[in-house]
Amino acid sequence: MTQTTEKTNLADIAYRLLKQDITEGAFLPGDKLLMSALRERYEIGAGPMREALSRLVAEHLVTAASQRGFRVARMSVDELKDIYFARASLEAMIAELAVQRGDDEWEAGVIAAAHTLSRVTELQSEEQMLGLWDARHKAFHDAIARGCGSAKLLELRSTMLDQAERYRQLWLRRTVFSTAALELKQQEHSALLQALLSRDSHEVREKMFDHMMNPIPIITRILSERGLTGGAQTA
Amino acid sequence: MTQTTEKTNLADIAYRLLKQDITEGAFLPGDKLLMSALRERYEIGAGPMREALSRLVAEHLVTAASQRGFRVARMSVDELKDIYFARASLEAMIAELAVQRGDDEWEAGVIAAAHTLSRVTELQSEEQMLGLWDARHKAFHDAIARGCGSAKLLELRSTMLDQAERYRQLWLRRTVFSTAALELKQQEHSALLQALLSRDSHEVREKMFDHMMNPIPIITRILSERGLTGGAQTA
DNA sequence: AAAGTTAAAAATGTAGATATTTTTCACAAA
DNA sequence: TTTGTGAAAAATATCTACATTTTTAACTTT
Known part of the structure; x- marks a missing residue:
């Protein structure tokens, strides 16, 4: 075995895709990251999507407000x-x-x-x-x-x-x-x-x-x- | 209002409690963090618990293996x-x-x-x-x-x-x-x-x-x- | 206009279904 | 007896669908 396909869970995949989308400008600073939109885009349930988002919050690429959802972090x-x-x-x-x-x-x-x-x-x-x-x-x-x-x-x-x-x-x-x-x-x-x-x-x-x-x-x-x-x- | 009670979601609470439990030694290095045990301990569903765990993984206090759950990070x-x-x-x-x-x-x-x-x-x-x-x-x-x-x-x-x-x-x-x-x-x-x-x-x-x-x-x-x-x- | 009321939208959480991994145990070979 | 193999069972992680709570926004009413 040369290089196992490195198994990952859905949250991980969503995390990578969203991170790329943000750094590449598919979502702009300040944009609201609607749960329904994200779930549709990445074809994923709300659970894993939340997990991905919360990881990006830790990295300061996304901001979160409890009960008010997520946004792409502003730039200044x-x-x-x-x-x-x-x-x-x-x-x-x-x-x-x-x-x-x-x-x-x-x-x-x-x-x-x-x-x-x-x-x-x-x-x-x-x-x-x-x-x-x-x-x-x-x-x-x-x-x-x-x-x-x-x-x-x-x-x-x-x-x-x-x-x-x-x-x-x-x-x-x-x-x-x-x-x-x-x-x-x-x-x-x-x-x-x-x-x-x-x-x-x-x-x-x-x-x-x-x-x-x-x-x-x-x-x-x-x-x-x-x-x-x-x-x-x-x- | 002097200081709003700073609303948080369950994942946040679980994150803080688990982090404290790990640094205080309630869970030891290498211990398996059983989903069922954690859910019972913090009286919480699997979703938020996962979210908390994945934040701690980002901080290297917990390690994760896909489909194999979470463990307290080893010390060396x-x-x-x-x-x-x-x-x-x-x-x-x-x-x-x-x-x-x-x-x-x-x-x-x-x-x-x-x-x-x-x-x-x-x-x-x-x-x-x-x-x-x-x-x-x-x-x-x-x-x-x-x-x-x-x-x-x-x-x-x-x-x-x-x-x-x-x-x-x-x-x-x-x-x-x-x-x-x-x-x-x-x-x-x-x-x-x-x-x-x-x-x-x-x-x-x-x-x-x-x-x-x-x-x-x-x-x-x-x-x-x-x-x-x-x-x-x-x- | 300001404040209150209510309906729609959205986020969050739970429970159960599904898929994967690990363990167990019977059986065979050395 | 020990060691290895493989299938079935149990345990566990993961995901989705649905229910609940909270926020937002439109619409009255004063």
């Missing part, structure tokens, strides 16, 4: 700033640890990921290009973080990533489709890599922090342009 | 070390930030909490003494952390505290009921406070990290003495 500039700051602080700390504790295998992994990322060219369709760059960019950062050696810290990192995901999606399009922005990112990445290979943990920490804080002004602007924070949805 | 020395390291790293970072960003009000709060903590005397019963010291000790650390100014970082801190709680309970008794250990803690606290008042953020970071890592050997010993990790529970 304040939350953006807080999430990105916390994430940058954490990621910087993890990177510093990784430089201090990472072994040769880790270093090799980082170099490989950096190389793969630098080779994303605009050959395919724009949407494919977006997906590929995003995947490899994530892989690059994952490769760095992995070296910290703490499963719990990586877990915290992962929860922050989930919370940032909706904001990050906004930034992604602006960055990948702008040659200038993309080149700036490439520069930051190679500077990061250099500091990393020279095992200058303090330098890595600072560079990583700045790298992670960079998107804030861009996303702030996007949020202001279209009021995507979820104001007065009635339905 | 490895996990202890990982949790405490991650927690110490995070707390140290938060404390450093607090020193850099905390205002006068924050400083006053810390001083007040430190004073209250230092005045816990052994007048009442031992159990009461334990509870009081624990509450004030937590309040002291909370007062410090609050200054970091990031709600998300405080949230991360809180999730780590939850995960550490079962291990921390083991440490607590050993510390509070040993005059030597308690005095050592007092010393660490006042050293921490001093560094904090002199606004030496680097010093605070180091002291906080050490302070948080201290309990690991003690807890490791306790875990080894009694095999409280949850081995071969059948029922």
